[in-house]
Amino acid sequence: MKRRTTLAGIALGALMAVAPLGTAWAADPIRIGYAIARTGIFAAAAPSQENPYALWQEQVNAAGGMELPGGERRPVEFVSYDDQSNPANTVRIYERLITQDKVDLLAAPWGTPMHLALAPVLQRYKFPMVGNTAASVQLRKVAPGYIWFVTSAIPDSMGAEMAAMLKANGMKSVAVLANELPYAQEFRSFLLPALKEQGIEVLVDQSYPPDAKDMTSLLVEVKGKSPDAVLALTYPADAFLFTGQARELGLASPFVLSLIGPTIDAYRKAFGGAADGIVSSAHWSGQSDMWPRGKAFFDAYVAKFGEEPDALDSAVTWMSMEILQQAVAKAGLDHEKLREAIATGTFDTINGPVKFDGVQNAMTPTGFVQIQNGKIELVWPPAIKTADFKPKQGW
Amino acid sequence: MVDTLLSGQLLFAALVSGSLYALVALGLNLVYGTLRLLNIAHGDLVMIGAYVAFWLFTLLAVPPVVALVVAAVLCAVLGWAVYAGLFRRMLAKPALARRVEANSLILFYGISVILQNSAALAFTASPRAYRWLDTVITWGGVSMTLNRLLTLGVAAGLCLGVLAFLRFHLFGWGLRAVIQRREAAQVVGVNIERVQLATICAGFAVAGMAGVLVSMTEQITPFMGFPFTIVAFVVIIVGGLGNIGAGVLAGFALGLVETYGIALTSAGYRSILIYGIFVAVLMVRPEGLFTRAVRT
Amino acid sequence: MKGIWPTAGVVLAGLALAAPLSGNAYLTGVAFQIAMWIALAQSWSMLSATTGYVSLGHAVFYGIGGYVAVLLVDAAPFPLVLLVAALAPAVFAAVIGLPVLRVRGPYFVILTYGLSELVRHGVMRIESALGSFGRMIFSAPSPEALLWWMVALAVAATLGAWAVRHSRFGAGLAAIREDEVAAETLGVPTARLKLLALIASAIIPGAVGGLAMMRTGYFEPGQAFDPVVSFTIVTMALVGGTDSVRGPVMGAIGFALLSELLWSSFPQLYMIVLGAALIGFVLFVPQGLSGLVDRIAGRRA
Numbered sequence: 002m003k004r005r006t007t008l009a010g011i012a013l014g015a016l017m018a019v020a021p022l023g024t025a026w027a028a029d030p031i032r033i034g035y036a037i038a039r040t041g042i043f044a045a046a047a048p049s050q051e052n053p054y055a056l057w058q059e060q061v062n063a064a065g066g067m068e069l070p071g072g073e074r075r076p077v078e079f080v081s082y083d084d085q086s087n088p089a090n091t092v093r094i095y096e097r098l099i100t101q102d103k104v105d106l107l108a109a110p111w112g113t114p115m116h117l118a119l120a121p122v123l124q125r126y127k128f129p130m131v132g133n134t135a136a137s138v139q140l141r142k143v144a145p146g147y148i149w150f151v152t153s154a155i156p157d158s159m160g161a162e163m164a165a166m167l168k169a170n171g172m173k174s175v176a177v178l179a180n181e182l183p184y185a186q187e188f189r190s191f192l193l194p195a196l197k198e199q200g201i202e203v204l205v206d207q208s209y210p211p212d213a214k215d216m217t218s219l220l221v222e223v224k225g226k227s228p229d230a231v232l233a234l235t236y237p238a239d240a241f242l243f244t245g246q247a248r249e250l251g252l253a254s255p256f257v258l259s260l261i262g263p264t265i266d267a268y269r270k271a272f273g274g275a276a277d278g279i280v281s282s283a284h285w286s287g288q289s290d291m292w293p294r295g296k297a298f299f300d301a302y303v304a305k306f307g308e309e310p311d312a313l314d315s316a317v318t319w320m321s322m323e324i325l326q327q328a329v330a331k332a333g334l335d336h337e338k339l340r341e342a343i344a345t346g347t348f349d350t351i352n353g354p355v356k357f358d359g360v361q362n363a364m365t366p367t368g369f370v371q372i373q374n375g376k377i378e379l380v381w382p383p384a385i386k387t388a389d390f391k392p393k394q395g396w
Numbered sequence: 397m398v399d400t401l402l403s404g405q406l407l408f409a410a411l412v413s414g415s416l417y418a419l420v421a422l423g424l425n426l427v428y429g430t431l432r433l434l435n436i437a438h439g440d441l442v443m444i445g446a447y448v449a450f451w452l453f454t455l456l457a458v459p460p461v462v463a464l465v466v467a468a469v470l471c472a473v474l475g476w477a478v479y480a481g482l483f484r485r486m487l488a489k490p491a492l493a494r495r496v497e498a499n500s501l502i503l504f505y506g507i508s509v510i511l512q513n514s515a516a517l518a519f520t521a522s523p524r525a526y527r528w529l530d531t532v533i534t535w536g537g538v539s540m541t542l543n544r545l546l547t548l549g550v551a552a553g554l555c556l557g558v559l560a561f562l563r564f565h566l567f568g569w570g571l572r573a574v575i576q577r578r579e580a581a582q583v584v585g586v587n588i589e590r591v592q593l594a595t596i597c598a599g600f601a602v603a604g605m606a607g608v609l610v611s612m613t614e615q616i617t618p619f620m621g622f623p624f625t626i627v628a629f630v631v632i633i634v635g636g637l638g639n640i641g642a643g644v645l646a647g648f649a650l651g652l653v654e655t656y657g658i659a660l661t662s663a664g665y666r667s668i669l670i671y672g673i674f675v676a677v678l679m680v681r682p683e684g685l686f687t688r689a690v691r692t
Numbered sequence: 693m694k695g696i697w698p699t700a701g702v703v704l705a706g707l708a709l710a711a712p713l714s715g716n717a718y719l720t721g722v723a724f725q726i727a728m729w730i731a732l733a734q735s736w737s738m739l740s741a742t743t744g745y746v747s748l749g750h751a752v753f754y755g756i757g758g759y760v761a762v763l764l765v766d767a768a769p770f771p772l773v774l775l776v777a778a779l780a781p782a783v784f785a786a787v788i789g790l791p792v793l794r795v796r797g798p799y800f801v802i803l804t805y806g807l808s809e810l811v812r813h814g815v816m817r818i819e820s821a822l823g824s825f826g827r828m829i830f831s832a833p834s835p836e837a838l839l840w841w842m843v844a845l846a847v848a849a850t851l852g853a854w855a856v857r858h859s860r861f862g863a864g865l866a867a868i869r870e871d872e873v874a875a876e877t878l879g880v881p882t883a884r885l886k887l888l889a890l891i892a893s894a895i896i897p898g899a900v901g902g903l904a905m906m907r908t909g910y911f912e913p914g915q916a917f918d919p920v921v922s923f924t925i926v927t928m929a930l931v932g933g934t935d936s937v938r939g940p941v942m943g944a945i946g947f948a949l950l951s952e953l954l955w956s957s958f959p960q961l962y963m964i965v966l967g968a969a970l971i972g973f974v975l976f977v978p979q980g981l982s983g984l985v986d987r988i989a990g991r992r993a
Contacts, residue, residue, distance in 0.1 A: 047521060088915065096717040114826060120909075137826070181664065183826040186820045208662075210664065210813060214627075215651075219663050267522070482971065503971055506971040507971065513963040629802055633806075668813050668814060671806055674806045
């Protein structure tokens with residue numbers, strides 16, 4: 002009995018011993034905490050977010066640090082943990098970052114489930130955080146307060162915009178193939194009524210599980226119906242599967258959407274010219290002249306990592322850090338002042354000005370991009386487009 | 397509908413995925429059959445093979461056909477290291493060998509975690525891909541990407557080669573003897589340890605080669621392996637644990653079921669269909685559908 | 693009686709510990725985690741350590757409980773929600789038990805895994821047919837309340853595991869582990885005993901799953917039925933040692949503390965070190981932490 006309690010005591014002691022490590026740090030740098038999926042099912046997506054964090058830190062420190070009210074600058078330092086692609090860990094890590102590591106600021110984790118799980122934690126500790134890689138109409142159920150979502154790729158507005166874009170380009174019939182994971186299904190649920198409203202006929206409507214290994218049967222069916230547009234609501238892994246097999250079958254539809262995946266650098270490396278003409282989800286492009294900060298970010302990213310930033314995830318990540326940086330420069334590190342500054346301010350980002358209405362970005366329009374000559378061009382909506390939509394010319 | 401089912405396009409797709417399933421499962425089956433080890437790190441060897449092909453192609457412009465050899469050698473060496481370093485020790489201790497399923501499961505879980513995370517650390521988790529031999533040819537109304545055709549050829553060829561070796565080569569006889577009647581094999585003078593070592597190397601090598609084939613058409617990430625482990629388990633259960641020939645057959649059968657099952661029902665039922673078959677076979681006929689052997 | 697007091701002591705120490713912690717969110721989180729894994733590993737041991745039928749599918753009970761709890765949480769008082777979350781997987785176990793438990797050895801291991809995946813994909817299909825894209829939970833109890841519930845489950849699971857081992861029921865299960873055919877010949881009702889053990893080991897994981905979903909505040913079938921849960925349960929139980937009731941307790945505590953330590957010291961290498969630790973344990977400490985403690989104690993005495 003005695004020995005057991007001793008053992009428990011030792012274990013607890015060991016735990017306590019690591020605890021003060023965080024607080025013993027010098028007060029000089031501004032410490033920013035985040036969790037990200039370095040392992041597990043989301044791990045492959047996370048570098049598109051962690052790379053911008055690293056680049057941002059490098060640039061801020063090279064400029065002498067992060068600016069505080071009054072012009073003082075302090076270097077920034079990240080404290081990060083692996084959430085193993087599990088939102089339960091995300092919750093625990095942010096509690097740890099806030100109460101144990103006592104970080105000055107928080108940056109966002111990767112993924113919608115993580116953001117949604119995190120909202121109540123931020124509320125409880127009254128700690129503001131600018132979210133980035135999350136998109137779901139459920140975000141609106143989150144009480145406005147300490148979390149904001151930068152992206153405008155929210156499924157309801159995307160459904161309407163997609164239908165409008167199809168109509169504008171004269172597409173009269175579509176085939177919808179949707180991954181069973183939440184984001185794709187949510188988009189599908191808003192897309193179908195929007196298509197109906199625009200009078201576009203749905204010839205095929207099928208869902209497939211995320212671990213599908215072959216799509217030939219589906220695509221043969223689609224090809225047989227010859228729709229004007231094929232809308233594949235993919236995640237990155239099945240974007241490769243879909244594109245490879247659609248190419249093999251020589252799908253002849255002039256409009257081909259692959260929802261998530263084509264903006265990743267590896268996708269264009271895998272398919273080269275065959276990827277030309279593929280439409281995908283994003284509201285930013287490094288090619289745009291509208292937003293001077295965008296080109297600078299694009300070039301710095303390519304120089305540092307040897308590949309292009311993901312037009313979706315890397316862009317919204319960068320935007321979230323721009324917003325945080327500008328809000329801190331105005332309000333400092335006090336949580337309440339910072340919350341006020343983020344909630345009411347207008348920010349200059351690589352995607353143009355951003356202002357929040359409740360939890361949501363009220364300024365950036367929902368858009369779609371198309372791969373043209375290996376480059377990501379914004380083709381929708383017309384107000385921010387960098388190129389016109391071009392019908393897909395073979396594979 | 398009937399046209400779709402009779403089209404060569406579906407058959408080609410089914411054969412490509414079937415041959416890959418058969419090849420991935422073959423390696424797992426060899427290791428299970430001779431060593432009774434539940435290798436849940438099997439898919440991670442596929443991942444290693446895929447990275448070998450990617451880096452050789454991207455850095456040195458070495459075509460994947462050559463990478464097949466490199467990946468096979470590398471994974472075989474890994475198999476040797478794992479056997480000599482871990483499993484010889486484990487199998488030698490009666491206390492550990494008594495619960496070989498549970499213990500090998502945990503050991504391989506540890507190995508899997510190490511392989512995945514070492515790859516993530518070394519290469520980052522960013523998805524990778526490259527283009528090679530992706531011309532589409534049409535033959536008899538069936539469109540085929542050349543690298544998929546090559547996958548079919550190499551995978552089927554390797555499966556047949558291994559089967560022929562087991563049937564006609566003396567060492568293959570010894571191996572089959574160890575799978576079927578372990579004690580008897582020892583009595584008649586089969587060097588069990590040598591057979592085990594050779595098998596684990598061969599099993600790992602085959603998985604690595606499968607990885608090279610996969611890398612030509614899928615995105616490569618450190619965590620891509622686990623689904624292959626699962627597919628391999630489904631295949632060798634349906635075929636019968638340790639029954640090499642039936643496993644190959646079951647691999648092709650699974651490819652056909654997947655492709656035609658989706659065509660006949662709906663793509664949404666794909667995974668339910670596959671796991672349903674898996675569970676049903678285990679409950680009703682755990683020795684496998686294609687095995688006549690008596691239950692031991 | 694020898695085994696119960698130290699084990700209960702450890703759990704009670706945990707309880708006593710939990711009290712002052714409830715102010716510190718980080719330690720509340722760690723304590724919740726430890727209690728959760730104790731409850732799961734103990735429940736698992738009721739079936740797998742006693743009979744030798746190694747389940748690699750306990751995530752299915754955890755997931756079903758979590759799903760049921762998420763569906764009910766806004767509609768019923770919380771204790772009732774947990775009760776239903778615990779009963780649902782028990783009913784599931786009762787339905788599938790007989791055919792599943794006819795399967796032995798490695799086949800059983802793989803079958804339990806396959807079943808868990810089958811249910812996971814089934815629930816995904818149901819959720820997408822319902823037009824649900826992940827569910828947010830707004831009415832979850834506070835983290836402190838959840839911790840208390842979880843500690844209660846850990847204690848209940850530990851007492852339950854002890855009761856099973858020290859009863860005629862447990863003796864029957866041990867007979868099955870040693871030689872099932874012989875036990876059956878001697879008149880042990882093996883099929884019934886195994887089924888009861890499976891049901892017993894399914895109840896608490898259901899409630900644990902419910903609490904875990906409340907803690908996370910978000911439900912998605914892909915994560916609720918995460919196979920990693922099944923793997924972690926088996927790992928913890930084996931690392932702790934399956935020969936006694938305190939094994940899973942020690943495994944869960946040791947493992948959770950190790951994770952916390954590595955997490956902060958080697959954020960990049962954490963998983964690699966964890967994998968190496970696992971391998972080391974199987975090879976060098978085959979009787980688990982609990983066996984190691986016995987050995988050291990024996991040497992000293």
